[in-house]
Amino acid sequence: MNLKRRWLAFCRRAGAAGREEQAFADLDRRYREPGRHYHTWAHVASCLRELRRAGPGPAEAQALELALWFHDAVYRPGRSDNEQASSELAVRWASALGLASALGQRAAGLILATRHEPSGAPGPDPTVALLLDIDLAVLGAPWSRYLRYERGIAREYSAMPPGAFREGRARLLRGFLDRPALYATPGFRKLERQARANLARALLERT
Numbered sequence: 001m002n003l004k005r006r007w008l009a010f011c012r013r014a015g016a017a018g019r020e021e022q023a024f025a026d027l028d029r030r031y032r033e034p035g036r037h038y039h040t041w042a043h044v045a046s047c048l049r050e051l052r053r054a055g056p057g058p059a060e061a062q063a064l065e066l067a068l069w070f071h072d073a074v075y076r077p078g079r080s081d082n083e084q085a086s087s088e089l090a091v092r093w094a095s096a097l098g099l100a101s102a103l104g105q106r107a108a109g110l111i112l113a114t115r116h117e118p119s120g121a122p123g124p125d126p127t128v129a130l131l132l133d134i135d136l137a138v139l140g141a142p143w144s145r146y147l148r149y150e151r152g153i154a155r156e157y158s159a160m161p162p163g164a165f166r167e168g169r170a171r172l173l174r175g176f177l178d179r180p181a182l183y184a185t186p187g188f189r190k191l192e193r194q195a196r197a198n199l200a201r202a203l204l205e206r207t
Helices: 003-014 020-031 041-054 058-070 082-096 101-113 126-135 143-156 162-177 189-205
Strands: none
Touching: 003 020, 003 041, 003 058, 020 041, 020 082, 041 058, 041 126, 058 082, 058 101, 058 126, 082 101, 101 126, 143 162, 143 189, 162 189
16 A cells, blocks of 8 residues: 555545645654554554445545544553544644644544543444444454564563563453453454454463
């Protein structure tokens, strides 16, 4: 996937009025930051492919795509404000691009939902549900791909004491397994069984 070409095409569809190249350059710098091993352009590209397969309605397609471009633009392992900072960046760039204010605000709200609250319940908003399913699709990937995801996360947290990372990661994995369902939308429910098998195996290897 040529991400720059897709970004420019998205900007045209969304009605951008300039600075598209500068916005992409900013995103490119961020997603290529040293220390990123999972939250990279590869993750964004995977999410965009999932969005294309999901085929959301046109009323929400632009907000979903804008949110996916920016949802991990600010990423510092261990920080609790990454989603907030990413949502604010999305709003600033949406304004600079001349996009409708409502589009930027909607994308920002979607980005905040990627905090993946422990309850796992996306609420009644089907667009939020789809975004979360897209972001968590890697959990239901074949084991080899899931393992690359786990290793990427571990490398991103390499500055943390190993014991603290193992404990925190195990707690997160158990939290996912404790959810009544990992996926909320019909197109992603087929991943549920594989995702639970992956999470259980990863948890077993950490204990």
